[in-house]
Amino acid sequence: MPEKLRMRFSKTGRAIWLSHLDLMRTMQRAFLRAEYPLKYSEGFNPHAQISILLPLSVGVSSVCELMDFQLREDVDLTQLPERLTSVMPEGIVIHEAYPMENKSKFLKWLRVTARLEYDDRNLEEMAAGLNAFYAQDSIVITRKTKRGEGQTDIVPAIQTLNATAGERHVELEAMISAQEPTLNPDHLIAALRQLKPELAPDFAAFTRQEVYFENGEVFR
Amino acid sequence: MDARLERILPRVLKPARYVGGEYQQIIKDKADVDLRMAFCFPDVYEIGMSNIGMRILYDVINRMPGVWCERVFAPWGDMDAEMRKAGIPLYALESGDPVSEFDVLGFSVGYEMAYPAVLNMLDLAGIPLRSADRPDLTPLVFAGGTSCCNPEPMAPFFDLMVVGEGEEVDCELLELFRHAQKSGWSKTQFLEAAAQIQGIYVPAFYEPEYNDDGTIKTVHTTHNAPARVTKRIIEDLDACPFPTHPIVPSTEIVHDRVNVELFRGCIRGCRFCQAGYVYRPVRPRKTETLIKQGIEALKSTGYQEATLLSLSSSDYRPLSDLCDGMLEYCEPRSISLSLPSLRADNFSMDIMSRLQKVRKGGLTFAPEAGTQRLRDAINKNVTEEDLLNSCRVAFEGGWNGVKLYFMLGLPTETDEDVLGIAELANRVLHCWRQYAKFKNRGVRITVSTSCFVPKPHSPFQWEAQVTMAEYQRKVNLLRENIRARNVTYNWHDPDTSFVEAVLSRGDRRIADVIEHVWRHGGNLEAWGDYFSFERWMNAFKDCGVDPYFYACRERGAEEIMPWEVIDMGVTRRHLRHERDQAYKAVLSPDCRKQCTACGALKLMTKGGCCDA
Numbered sequence: 001m002p003e004k005l006r007m008r009f010s011k012t013g014r015a016i017w018l019s020h021l022d023l024m025r026t027m028q029r030a031f032l033r034a035e036y037p038l039k040y041s042e043g044f045n046p047h048a049q050i051s052i053l054l055p056l057s058v059g060v061s062s063v064c065e066l067m068d069f070q071l072r073e074d075v076d077l078t079q080l081p082e083r084l085t086s087v088m089p090e091g092i093v094i095h096e097a098y099p100m101e102n103k104s105k106f107l108k109w110l111r112v113t114a115r116l117e118y119d120d121r122n123l124e125e126m127a128a129g130l131n132a133f134y135a136q137d138s139i140v141i142t143r144k145t146k147r148g149e150g151q152t153d154i155v156p157a158i159q160t161l162n163a164t165a166g167e168r169h170v171e172l173e174a175m176i177s178a179q180e181p182t183l184n185p186d187h188l189i190a191a192l193r194q195l196k197p198e199l200a201p202d203f204a205a206f207t208r209q210e211v212y213f214e215n216g217e218v219f220r
Numbered sequence: 221m222d223a224r225l226e227r228i229l230p231r232v233l234k235p236a237r238y239v240g241g242e243y244q245q246i247i248k249d250k251a252d253v254d255l256r257m258a259f260c261f262p263d264v265y266e267i268g269m270s271n272i273g274m275r276i277l278y279d280v281i282n283r284m285p286g287v288w289c290e291r292v293f294a295p296w297g298d299m300d301a302e303m304r305k306a307g308i309p310l311y312a313l314e315s316g317d318p319v320s321e322f323d324v325l326g327f328s329v330g331y332e333m334a335y336p337a338v339l340n341m342l343d344l345a346g347i348p349l350r351s352a353d354r355p356d357l358t359p360l361v362f363a364g365g366t367s368c369c370n371p372e373p374m375a376p377f378f379d380l381m382v383v384g385e386g387e388e389v390d391c392e393l394l395e396l397f398r399h400a401q402k403s404g405w406s407k408t409q410f411l412e413a414a415a416q417i418q419g420i421y422v423p424a425f426y427e428p429e430y431n432d433d434g435t436i437k438t439v440h441t442t443h444n445a446p447a448r449v450t451k452r453i454i455e456d457l458d459a460c461p462f463p464t465h466p467i468v469p470s471t472e473i474v475h476d477r478v479n480v481e482l483f484r485g486c487i488r489g490c491r492f493c494q495a496g497y498v499y500r501p502v503r504p505r506k507t508e509t510l511i512k513q514g515i516e517a518l519k520s521t522g523y524q525e526a527t528l529l530s531l532s533s534s535d536y537r538p539l540s541d542l543c544d545g546m547l548e549y550c551e552p553r554s555i556s557l558s559l560p561s562l563r564a565d566n567f568s569m570d571i572m573s574r575l576q577k578v579r580k581g582g583l584t585f586a587p588e589a590g591t592q593r594l595r596d597a598i599n600k601n602v603t604e605e606d607l608l609n610s611c612r613v614a615f616e617g618g619w620n621g622v623k624l625y626f627m628l629g630l631p632t633e634t635d636e637d638v639l640g641i642a643e644l645a646n647r648v649l650h651c652w653r654q655y656a657k658f659k660n661r662g663v664r665i666t667v668s669t670s671c672f673v674p675k676p677h678s679p680f681q682w683e684a685q686v687t688m689a690e691y692q693r694k695v696n697l698l699r700e701n702i703r704a705r706n707v708t709y710n711w712h713d714p715d716t717s718f719v720e721a722v723l724s725r726g727d728r729r730i731a732d733v734i735e736h737v738w739r740h741g742g743n744l745e746a747w748g749d750y751f752s753f754e755r756w757m758n759a760f761k762d763c764g765v766d767p768y769f770y771a772c773r774e775r776g777a778e779e780i781m782p783w784e785v786i787d788m789g790v791t792r793r794h795l796r797h798e799r800d801q802a803y804k805a806v807l808s809p810d811c812r813k814q815c816t817a818c819g820a821l822k823l824m825t826k827g828g829c830c831d832a
Contacts, residue, residue: 017235018470029521056234087522203226205226
């Protein structure tokens, strides 16, 4: 029986606007186009056994997406990235495929960067303000949950965060908790809107850069 | 990506519709391109990408060296508002470039209710709406699609309109345009030359003159334009390219699957059906061609579903062989095969049970009318026996739902015909009680009615549409007489049908109404979210146009129709004969039993024959 496999891929450019469901459908079709036989579930309405470790929000870029899958036969994994990428829509690039060794629950940290755009504010001041803001001991935001509104302190989910002023925008880099608790990068901006609107950017674009184990090693 | 676009996309519904980048989209190097065409579809992405005509023409036009054809769809209201607020003009999906920079805009207009959306797209592109306000050769704004068989309501807006199938004529047109650009022709010079190509109608060269009663007295032609414009067809479909590497949308669309087009035209001649007349003559593809194209498309797209398309798939002679050939590839790969537009007869039911091995949801039949007399009058060759037999097979085979479609307001309809719908539904229910395999699951019988819209180039083109009040009376009558608990009755409101009736048989004076509606907020009128009856009625009033003159008036046998200038092949005499037969409730044989010399054969100029 072929083993469980994992692949790492990017979702950037125009592809960032695909929803998680769009991406799942796109993946299944791409495997068929590349003639890699995905394993399907048994039953009345068979579906491909693929699973994306950390579903990505629409509009967020990533160069470190991980997807688990199984094939019905053994294939040369070194060829898979190129062959699969060649049948993908623009913006989805497969980097590597390998036998899955680490269970997804051990994925803990996520490094993200963000481009924060301020149309008519001083970028140096913004960067300084951001560093001070996120250095607080506690940042409690209100967010919508399935059971109405909830209060969450986002500080425990931020390991490091650094803002630097660039020429046109502020560059933010942060190491945040990917699971237990999950911090959606959007919450970093929501915190500004709710608590410090003068620091809230006119536009923010996030990119997932890398995923890590609890101990800080790169997760694969 | 445009930085302004990047900012608005997170705020709109389904942003994936607005970015392009799908697998198998066609990207060309601008350095190799000297003619750029924006293929504009006046509805949203999910509808436009489901349109097979658009898929075919995108493929054909992009096969032309030096020509790059890109897609443009209508943005939904939220995106429209955001684009206008941010100052983003209408852009094409492949390159993201503004449509106003293109050489040619070609609109695919399949249905009348899309007219205001055409104007909205032109406006969003920053292009003047009326042809007369665009003095330069570039950009050229033209249209094609079924609605062009009555080009008049949109005549002032388009520089030219293409009548019939576009595979050949679109390319001829673009070649001529390229030549015109290189030679520095004026717009008029170009249009004069274009008007000489068969299938091209240049509205500016035709001037209608009206009688005092509002009917057309005569149409004056200028610039040496032909008196009548004859529809174009593809004679040999097997020799014509078909998109076997279509774009695979990354986000869900309405018909998200591989299309296999069996044939064009229809042998049935249902008298209410415009499509049955305007797509003649009948031209099938060979089974080998279809299987080859179907498999190639499945391989290139990764779709898990294919559909066999035509106006009446049971009339494809080798349908059984085709299904076998397709199933041989599809079955082992768990690819499902769907077959819409089947007739309610035994042969079709046999095919259906072979295709639908797993899922057995609902079946849809369209008897169209409730009594045999009226079905004969409209030449719908389906008997009650056929229908009940099909239902029996379906119920025995485990289906537990049937949808029945009807029209109210058909010519010659009486209350007896209306009540016949309720009786037919009851018989279907009785049939289920007798034959159902799984009675404990219950049954759902859905009856739907819509208000009949008489269409140009059909035998009922002379007929008056029933008034909205009369339709409502018929609906109420039917409602009171559908009593069974298992039978649900849905009816469509008549107000959309009324507007559709005005637009479909309108003349040039309707153009002002369409523009008025758009200027007052009308846009995607086929969508309930946008359609406002009041807005249309206000527009008719403000423009001094009586909508009842167009919708509810019976035309005289000799009256000159606004679409008289368009020759779809079938003769007016044949249409009138069919209309007269309807009033006698006399059936005409289908074309396969006996050719009725409808006139469409003359379109086969290269020696082909109508394969009815």
